[in-house]
Each structure stands twice: as C-alpha cells, then as structure tokens.
Amino acid sequence: MMRATMVRHPILSDSLIAEVASESCGATALFLGTVRSSNEGREVGGIEYSAYDEMAEREMGLILEEAGTKFGVEAAVIEHRVGELVPGDVSIGVVVAHHHRAPAMDALRYIVDETKARAPIWKLEHYADGSREWVGAGTSSVT
Amino acid sequence: MMRATMVRHPILSDSLIAEVASESCGATALFLGTVRSSNEGREVGGIEYSAYDEMAEREMGLILEEAGTKFGVEAAVIEHRVGELVPGDVSIGVVVAHHHRAPAMDALRYIVDETKARAPIWKLEHYADGSREWVGAGTSSVT
Amino acid sequence: MNVTVRLFASYADKLGRSRLELEMPDSATVADVTRSISSLPGAATLPPSPLVAVNCSYADARTSLSDGDEVAFIPPVAGG
Amino acid sequence: MNVTVRLFASYADKLGRSRLELEMPDSATVADVTRSISSLPGAATLPPSPLVAVNCSYADARTSLSDGDEVAFIPPVAGG
Numbered sequence: 149m150m151r152a153t154m155v156r157h158p159i160l161s162d163s164l165i166a167e168v169a170s171e172s173c174g175a176t177a178l179f180l181g182t183v184r185s186s187n188e189g190r191e192v193g194g195i196e197y198s199a200y201d202e203m204a205e206r207e208m209g210l211i212l213e214e215a216g217t218k219f220g221v222e223a224a225v226i227e228h229r230v231g232e233l234v235p236g237d238v239s240i241g242v243v244v245a246h247h248h249r250a251p252a253m254d255a256l257r258y259i260v261d262e263t264k265a266r267a268p269i270w271k272l273e274h275y276a277d278g279s280r281e282w283v284g285a286g287t288s289s290v291t
Numbered sequence: 292m293m294r295a296t297m298v299r300h301p302i303l304s305d306s307l308i309a310e311v312a313s314e315s316c317g318a319t320a321l322f323l324g325t326v327r328s329s330n331e332g333r334e335v336g337g338i339e340y341s342a343y344d345e346m347a348e349r350e351m352g353l354i355l356e357e358a359g360t361k362f363g364v365e366a367a368v369i370e371h372r373v374g375e376l377v378p379g380d381v382s383i384g385v386v387v388a389h390h391h392r393a394p395a396m397d398a399l400r401y402i403v404d405e406t407k408a409r410a411p412i413w414k415l416e417h418y419a420d421g422s423r424e425w426v427g428a429g430t431s432s433v434t
Numbered sequence: 435m436n437v438t439v440r441l442f443a444s445y446a447d448k449l450g451r452s453r454l455e456l457e458m459p460d461s462a463t464v465a466d467v468t469r470s471i472s473s474l475p476g477a478a479t480l481p482p483s484p485l486v487a488v489n490c491s492y493a494d495a496r497t498s499l500s501d502g503d504e505v506a507f508i509p510p511v512a513g514g
Numbered sequence: 515m516n517v518t519v520r521l522f523a524s525y526a527d528k529l530g531r532s533r534l535e536l537e538m539p540d541s542a543t544v545a546d547v548t549r550s551i552s553s554l555p556g557a558a559t560l561p562p563s564p565l566v567a568v569n570c571s572y573a574d575a576r577t578s579l580s581d582g583d584e585v586a587f588i589p590p591v592a593g594g
Contacts, residue, residue, distance in 0.1 A: 171328035266511070282443055349571070
C-alpha cells in the first residue's frame with residue numbers, strides 16, 4: 149500500500165499510522181515536519197505552501213516506489229499540506245511500515261530527504277515585521 | 292524534556308507526539324515497535340514482555356541523555372510496555388523532537404537501537420502450537 | 435505546435451502570471467521555450483538555465499517537445 | 515555482608531526463583547556471586563560469564579560489592 153497526496157486539511161498522524169498498520173509489520177516509523185516559529189533568527193508568523201500539485205504527487209509516488217524497491221517497504225504514505233499554515237502546524241507527514249526496524253528507518257529518511265529535494269513545493273514565509281520571502285529562492289524577496 | 296517509562300497500558304502515539312511538540316521544533320520522528328503475527332516462520336499468538344523495571348528505566352534514561360548530548364535533541368520520550376501483548380499491539384514507542392530533520396532521525400535510530408541492545412527487557416513468545424520460548428536466549432526453550 | 439507554460443512561486447511573481455500558451459516550431463526543445471520565456475517582461479532575474487519539467491517529469495534543455503506538452507519552470511524547491 | 519540476587523526471564527525459569535539473599539565475605543566481587551549462583555540446582559545451563567548489573571548498572575566480574583547491593587543476572591535482552 150503506497151499513497152502520496154497533497155492535502156489542504158490538517159495532517160493526522162494517527163490516521164497515517166492506522167493506514168499502514170498490519171500484523172505482519174513489526175516496525176512503523178513516522179516523520180512530521182512542523183512550521184517553526186522562527187527561522188534563521190526571524191520570527192515567523194506563518195508559511196504559505198504552494199505546489200505544482202499533479203507533479204508533486206507524481207514525484208512523491210516515484211519516491212515511494214523507489215523506497216519500496218530499495219528497502220522492501222510494506223506500506224508507506226506521504227501527505228504534504230498546502231495553503232496557509234501557522235507555527236505548530238504539520239506541513240508533511242511520512243509513515244513507513246516494515247517487517248524490521250532498521251529498513252523502516254532507512255526508508256523513512258530516504259522518503260523525507262527525497263521529497264524535500266525533488267517535490268515541486270514552495271513556501272512563502274510571512275515574518276512578524278510584515279515582510280514575506282520565498283524560502284530557498286535566494287534573492288527573490290517579494291517585499 | 293526527557294522521559295523513559297515502563298508501562299502496563301497501551302502506548303498511544305498521539306500522546307507521545309503531543310508531549311514533545313513545540314513551535315521551536317520543526318521535526319518530530321516517531322518509532323513504534325509492534326508485535327508481529329509471525330516470527331521466523333512460526334505463528335505467534337502473543338508475547339509476554341517482562342523487565343527489570345527499575346534498571347530498564349534507568350538505562351533508557353541514560354540513552355536519552357546520550358542522545359541529547361550527541362544530537363542536540365530538544366525533547367524525547369521512550370515508553371516500553373510490559374505484560375501480555377497480542378499481534379498488532381505496540382510494545383515500544385519512541386519519539387524525538389528536534390529543530391532539524393536529520394538529527395531528529397539520527398537520534399530516533401540511536402535511541403531505538405540502544406534500547407533494544409541495553410534495556411533489560413525480555414520476551415516470551417507464545418506460538419500457535421502452544422509452545423513458548425524466550426526470544427534471543429538461544430537454547431532456553433521452556434516447553 | 436502549441437505548448438502550455440506553467441510558472442510557480444517566485445517565477446510566477448516575477449513574470450506576473452502562472453500560465454501561458456506559446457506557439458513554437460515543430461522541432462522546438464525545452465531550450466527554445468526557455469529562450470521565449472526569458473524575453474518576457476520580468477524575466478531578467480530568472481536563472482539562465484532554470485529547472486524544467488515536461489508533463490510532470492524533470493527534463494533537460496535538449497528535450498524535444500510535442501504539441502500539447504506542458505512545460506513547467508520549477509523554482510528552487512522548499513517542501514517538507 | 516548480604517547481597518540481594520535477582521534473576522529474570524530464562525534465568526529465573528532455570529533456577530526456579532527470581533530473588534534470593536546471599537551472605538558473602540566482605541571482599542566479595544561479582545565473580546564470587548556468580549560462582550555461588552552457579553552451584554545452585556538448575557544453574558548448569560547458565561552461561562559461564564553471564565551479564566550482570568549491580569544496583570541497576572551493568573558491571574563486570576571484578577566489580578567489588580558492598581553490603582546491601584543488588585546483583586542482577588541479565589539474560590540476553592530482547593526488548594523493542
């Protein structure tokens with residue numbers, strides 16, 4: 149069971165875990181990425197996540213297939229949220245179920261790292277001083 | 292915030308996650324170990340977990356301190372269940388919160404691996420054929 | 435032939451739009467579309483070889499295009 | 515002096531008990547307690563140098579003991 153979805157609703161870790169659970173899998177590994185209240189010393193009021201949705205889902209689906217081949221994953225889910233998020237909100241949830249603990253955690257890291265590197269998703273950070281900036285885009289401040 | 296506890300009640304992943312959550316931490320990594328319905332080809336009816344409780348909590352506390360020093364963990368919790376468990380039951384839950392994702396997952400792996408290697412906890416597997424065996428104890432079958 | 439161009443995030447901000455249709459010669463490649471985009475108002479600060487996807491797959495500058503293809507310009511990604 | 519010995523899991527099964535009190539000479543070490551335990555009925559299949567903890571910390575055979583110490587014999591662990 150593999151699923152990669154862009155969502156506009158809160159990501160619920162319990163639902164993700166329940167989705168991959170099975171009595172044949174001894175290990176479940178979960179990663180949650182959360183909006184932080186500060187970034188590089190600036191106070192963050194919120195982040196607007198946007199994505200090329202169709203491609204992000206396709207790319208994350210490929211990443212899950214790769215993890216399945218490399219690590220023998222039994223089941224895995226990625227949910228990435230888009231829209232306006234505030235500090236404490238979960239922006240990404242990844243869960244992996246595997247017979248064994250080491251490959252479960254290997255696969256979790258692979259999926260999280262590859263999603264961050266390859267999925268066409270962007271964030272516009274809103275700072276307490278009212279300015280906004282595209283994260284990772286170098287000199288592309290929009291205010 | 293660090294906590295290592297032997298418990299006799301079900302381990303709830305949501306409670307563990309909520310316990311370590313903070314707006315300064317961008318990454319939460321969770322591991323759940325679950326009783327499998329088969330082990331090395333034998334059908335498992337259940338596992339009786341037992342422990343040297345005081346020492347297990349002390350050793351897991353040391354492991355959390357080590358993870359704090361090595362990886363700069365902000366908050367982490369280990370809960371290990373003892374008693375009669377059936378397939379699907381969670382036997383161990385470990386959660387780590389960190390500013391960043393890579394050390395969150397490094398610390399998770401460290402804590403899970405060290406707990407498995409060092410915490411004085413044992414399991415007596417019950418098989419479908421009625422026999423029982425201490426896991427990992429070599430020739431110490433009790434039936 | 436016609437291709438659909440999609441722009442996202444900081445690129446969409448720079449060019450003031452997120453989608454346009456281009457008519458290209460039949461032998462056009464990704465590099466040709468990049469040149470067309472680079473001449474638009476606001477495109478001066480785009481990188482010279484931006485990351486591109488064709489029909490939702492990463493592609494390189496030499497990739498040749500077909501009628502109806504969707505060519506997306508992908509700013510530095512920052513998901514997670 | 516007196517030490518408390520604790521036995522767990524397969525070791526408790528083998529020796530048919532999980533706790534006993536031993537009177538030991540004042541200079542006794544972990545190795546001395548291990549020797550005492552090894553002579554009990556059922557101890558024949560214990561490993562020659564079992565893993566031991568003193569007062570909830572792993573200890574080696576040369577560790578010297580004090581009155582009231584708790585010496586635990588730790589079978590191969592299998593938590594998680």
